[in-house]
Amino acid sequence: MSDRRSFLKTSVIASAGAAALTQSAAIANAAGDGDATDAKLIGHGDFRYRVHKDWAKVDPAQTPIDNCHEMVQDSKGRLVMIGDDPRNNILVFDKSGKVLDSWGTYWPGGHGLTLVNEGGEDMLYVSESGWARSLQDGVTMVRQNGYIAKMTIDGRMLFTISHPMTVGAYTPDMGFQPTETAVAPNGDIYVADGYGSDYILRYDEHGQFIQKFGGRDNEDKNYNLANAHGIALDSRDPANPKLIVTSRGQRAFKYFTLDGKWLKTVKLANLQICRPVIRGDHVYAGVCWSHNNADVNIPKPWLYQSGFTMVMDKDDRVVSCPGGEQPIYEGSVLQTVKQDQAKTFYHGHDVCIDEDENMYVCQWNGERTAPVKLERV
Template structure:
């Protein structure tokens, strides 16, 4: 195992962990931490891991920041589809400019890819990998990004929307599914990774606190359905003054570089860490 990047739980209750170690990119555990299976030798830049259920059959979407590609695989590792750099957009001149960090898949099979380490565009595809739309990109405007690290479809409101990380700017940005900016959720002091939604709460690993120049300073944050921070594991207590969240910071040295949160069926939390001395995920049991 090298860097632990992201983790999901499948319908069997198994925990699927993605690493960037090509001896075994995927490690599969039970909730007690027993290794059940492993596979994968083809993802040197394994970064984003998304679980999709299509009519009762589960698949994985894996982003690779080294190979500049996104893959759809079976649960045992067979590659079914590869999405390459979207050169047809005209905003990418070469494949190396596309460095995808995350995907999310809609109920109709549409795929959204966040290019968090590249040109910062969000690309939208149909279920067969045909490009439908793109938006965002690097820039200073509110509808642009600087480290669009993660993406999720938020169904807690009547109309589904995209929540997208803008990590360097310490916020999540809400967009319509067709790419129109709707809201900015400011999280001062929190360089957040991907948003993870379970029931009415949003969870996120905070890679670093204050800003990206402060290594080994992360924590894990939890927001309610009103976008209010209700808890920071390893971080300072969230404080609001006149309705405005005050800067947050690491308070306890629990994490080094937390990179993702997985919430299991019993609401236990698993936090994966990057560049943290090859530590395995930490489990936090619901009290």
């Protein structure tokens, strides 16, 4: 922890003790305007944040935003975001929120963004999910097959991975709508087909197919995935690297070996989480929804805004839900966590953690808002 963070944390604890600040009061004062006051904090335990909704300096006329899907930090400290507005799929920010660059018109369903340093050079793996707006009305969503693109950090395409039927892994009638990738130390590429057929597909560093696992109809149900929305390489135990896979429809993370053997399932109550993001000993994720569709009386219940973010420790226990209620366990079982009363977020789709442990939150269906910065205190 930096000296500055240590000082801020001590100040916050002292202020909280002196003022007897309750959790409900903190939630009621949850930030939204970027005003830096200690009362306007969200999160729980050691993971508390000051909200800066106006962090990104984005001119919508110059760099329009639709959905902010994912964000990564490159080796120069820049924050690189992918969205699905095809006029500028990629936005590049500095740490102050200034837009440094924008490029890419290839991905009407731009969704996943993974950054890997390969031989000292940053590489981007982009997941085109196959969802696009109709050319006729600009509103209706059209579903088609997607692909994976390996890019240089400035947008030069190196190769693509297309429908798995081309290598005999899928039949032609199976949908392929990839949502995320992860890259192993040996260069193997793992593709999560989260909007398609729910398999994890493994390729070598050149894009040659190796294997698939997951899917929906396994005799051993531990292997079944439902909306395999995200995947990440977990190297917290360097001797035993593994994969964390999101099974959002099951409200769970599933751990697998690098050759696809199921290890364990972590159930997350009502949290419909997006991709896992690992920083230090913790796993972070956006929570896209926390409600049940049947409980929401609107025509399109998936548009109901109930999202936030979450932090999970190395023992797979959720320790903080910034933008949500405090997580509570009964024994080893996480209880229902709802969005905070302040409605800090719409739908948490991804998070990026910088070197100061600040969190940047990308939102789906966020009324075209730019990423939100959470300053850790």
